[in-house]
Amino acid sequence: MKTTINILISALLLYGCGQKSENGSDTTASENKPKIEDYDPQRGQGKFDKVELPAKLDDAMAKNGKSVFDLKCSSCHKLTDEKLVGPGWKGVTTRRKPEWIMNFITNPDAMIDKDPELQSQLEICLVRMPNQSLSDDDARHILEFMRQNDGVK
Structure with a gap:
């Protein structure tokens, strides 16, 4: 009796993990994941397609960004290239496009x-x-x- 119950539970669990595709056939959840090929390494993934940056630094925005950094980021990131928990921030704006950075911040x-x-x-x-x-x-x-940390004035 115990074996029958275990088989029944296993069958229900396996059945519950599958989903119906558009054509009605069973698929697993992993088959429905977006493909890595669809990923754009230049902009990342998220809502930011194009971020226009002024040539001159916006000091007020940078000051607000420093406040956010102090509150939410500084426990894991240094402003140098030294790793803390996460990588250091030095040079990140020269290595990554603004769209990628903003998409990663909001959609890690x-x-x-x-x-x-x-x-x-x-x-x-x-x-x-x-x-x-x-x-x-x-x-x-x-x-x-x-940007300020990377020397933009």
Whole structure:
């Protein structure tokens, strides 16, 4: 009797993990995940397609970005190239496009799952960047603070 119940429970669990595709056939959840080929390594994944940056630094935005950094980022990131928990921020705005930075700040989970470079970084840092639930404005202010940190005046 116990064996029959165990088989029944196992069958229900396996059945529950599948989903119906558009054509009605059973698929697993992993088959429905977006493909890595769909990922754009230049902009990342998120709502920011194009971020226009002025040539001159916006000091007020950078000041707000520093406040956000102090509150949400400084426990894991240094402003140098030295790793703390996460990588240091020095030079990030010269290595990454603004769209990528803002998409990563606001959408880290999806990007870590798809970006091969972020996955390599995860192997070094051993800790996923948590989603800090930052607003678009916070993300833009952090980007401006990163630019200031990289010497934009």
